[in-house]
Amino acid sequence: MPGPDLLDPVSDDTPPPTSTRSVPEPGAPGTETAILEAARDLLAEGGIGALSMRAVGSRVGLSATALYHYFDNKEALVDRVVQHGFQRSEDYLRRAVENLPRGSMERVAALGEAYIQFALRNRQYFKIIFAIRPEQPRAIRGIPGQGGYVVLRESVVEAMESGAIRQADPDVVVLFLWSVVHGLVTIFMACDPAEMLDEVGLWGGDCGQPEATLALFEKFRELIRDGLAPDRLAELEDAI
Amino acid sequence: MPGPDLLDPVSDDTPPPTSTRSVPEPGAPGTETAILEAARDLLAEGGIGALSMRAVGSRVGLSATALYHYFDNKEALVDRVVQHGFQRSEDYLRRAVENLPRGSMERVAALGEAYIQFALRNRQYFKIIFAIRPEQPRAIRGIPGQGGYVVLRESVVEAMESGAIRQADPDVVVLFLWSVVHGLVTIFMACDPAEMLDEVGLWGGDCGQPEATLALFEKFRELIRDGLAPDRLAELEDAI
């Protein structure tokens, strides 16, 4: 848990101590966004459990039922918060690679690392985005930019064109890479990583969870690049 | 959503219509397991939202507060259900590969496929196992067998020994493979796969989500085996 990160333009889990907002006059134009911001802050501060209609209302200076004039129900409000989280993650990824050469494998890898970092630094956002919904899964379409999908896809296509990664269906590759980093992060959010990593030998005493997760991802990069098949290329070169 | 699957020894989401269990006499020896079974059934039938203390109590013929004589709180009860889910998933994986040759890549791949199938067929179990917890992540240690981890690890080690997959830290490889399938499944549980897969071209009209997810995994297998790096081996052979 390092101090304030200068490289991190968007950091949510410990937001600045937001003074209790309030919408003074009835029908003020910014009421809806004030509600959304209050919900956002409550989420970041206390997690999903802290996001209740009454809490949001009281923080914004309204009764809980007044919120129903702006949102159909709690789910609709949460959906908007999630939508914001998607946008935020997309921004995060975009900034993480803006100075990296297009078409490089390095850029693709940096996106993976940024995804992990976003998830670990904005845990509450990440959790609510991928929270288990009671019924239907959340629809992605309609979300502006569809999160980091397009960002990653762009970099993958460029890397294919430049020959940095092999020719394949870009969407399959994107989903593959997304699965790897998403799976890594969600596994470690569900199960105590210390317990797993001291077996792996990566949990060297006093290194925190973010470091360990990133270190593991570093090891994954090799596998992603070269695959699991035996290294026949090295064999062939040795034979020559 | 195919009919009853003969190959599927454990299927949870649509359990047989369980008659309302009850623990007749006070202090009956099976009360605790009756509670756990009731909780299990409620979870499978109606998801996490259906699992309330009062519902469990009434199904088992007790008041909600009586459950507190067997479990400290709801979380403790859920933990036991989760523990059972872990065991169940381990059994599922074990059976899925019991007839497959040890040391083969095929066996490792079958474990991935089985993981996906378990998740899709036992959605409620899978969801509650990896549900976002408010505070600390769930500890894995103490769970007998630690889920499928040891099963997969065993197969990976054997595949390394037989030369089917390259030499590497087995725990890193296991976490990598686990991440891939776990990420794939959780992404598709959170986001509507139809929306993503019609872009990918895998969502061909009337094929269901399980089929599409497995089809995508099939495509992943290639990447897992050969990696993303350009196929220099083919180049080399072509050059010769």
Next chain:
DNA sequence: GCGTTAGGTTTACAGTGTTAACCTAACAGC
């Protein structure tokens, strides 16, 4: 002036997990 509407309020309902107080039958010790 009057109806309509947006944006509020308070009240209330049906849930939730959980605690406190109480009851009851079984068992151990003297």
Next chain:
DNA sequence: GCTGTTAGGTTAACACTGTAAACCTAACGC
């Protein structure tokens, strides 16, 4: 045999939750 003690129950109650219903009020169009 009487007396704790304890395990396993009960009901009532508390503090929450999302949300619906009824009501109020100021602004606006006609």
